[in-house]
Amino acid sequence: MSWHANREFFVSWEELHRATKELARRQLPAEQWRGIIAVSRGGLVPAAILARELNVRIVDSVCVSSYDHQAQRADVSLIKDVSATTDGEGFLVVDDLVDTGNTLKFLRQRLPRAKFVTVYAKPAGMELVDDYVADLEQETWIHFPWDMHLHYVDPLAGAE
Numbered sequence: 001m002s003w004h005a006n007r008e009f010f011v012s013w014e015e016l017h018r019a020t021k022e023l024a025r026r027q028l029p030a031e032q033w034r035g036i037i038a039v040s041r042g043g044l045v046p047a048a049i050l051a052r053e054l055n056v057r058i059v060d061s062v063c064v065s066s067y068d069h070q071a072q073r074a075d076v077s078l079i080k081d082v083s084a085t086t087d088g089e090g091f092l093v094v095d096d097l098v099d100t101g102n103t104l105k106f107l108r109q110r111l112p113r114a115k116f117v118t119v120y121a122k123p124a125g126m127e128l129v130d131d132y133v134a135d136l137e138q139e140t141w142i143h144f145p146w147d148m149h150l151h152y153v154d155p156l157a158g159a160e
């Protein structure tokens with residue numbers, strides 16, 4: 001599927017840190033978690049923040065891909081599975097966002113007993129995630145800080 005988002009939402013490092021710490025706070029008590037599984041690549045930074053806040057030292061990754069920038073491909077492709085043989089029991093699976101839910105549905109089949117959390121959620125996928133911090137409209141494209149850099153913008157005055 002290829003489409004153009006008609007709204008954009010730019011997330012700063014500070015905002016991502018704040019929202020992910022809120023996600024971590026909701027996963028207390030920390031002792032219930034054996035480990036964290038990051039959905040690479042978008043879940044890597046949130047996973048590092050969750051691991052730090054929850055004092056979890058086992059951090060694994062599952063590497064999948066389903067988008068070429070804003071164009072969604074038909075299938076989710078598994079590039080690397082989790083290292084341990086697990087049904088997900090005691091693991092938190094973390095991603096930056098759930099959009100259509102395709103990635104999450106695919107991973108739930110592999111890790112049926114894990115808890116799935118994301119920082120952001122769009123309506124089509126939000127029922128599929130166990131916890132998220134902020135929701136956005138389906139048409140909004142989220143830009144994460146690792147995909148952006150600061151640049152100059154002209155002042156409003158003079159641009160009319």
Ligand SMILES: O=P(O)(O)OC[C@H]1O[C@H](OP(=O)(O)OP(=O)(O)O)[C@H](O)[C@@H]1O
Pocket residue numbers: 039040041042043064065066067068095096097098099100101102103104125
């Ligand atoms: O709910 P969905 O419609 O499946 O979309 C959400 C997924 O899409 C993005 O990953 P992407 O496949 O672009 O790879 P990346 O994490 O390496 O950027 C995002 O990080 C989620 O993993």
Ligand SMILES: Nc1nc2[nH]cnc2c(=O)[nH]1
Pocket residue numbers: 067097099100140141142143144
């Ligand atoms: N960066 C980014 N990746 C996505 N993958 C699916 N939806 C999105 C989105 O809104 N932003």
Ligand SMILES: [Mg+2]
Pocket residue numbers: 039040041042043095
């Ligand atoms: Mg991803």
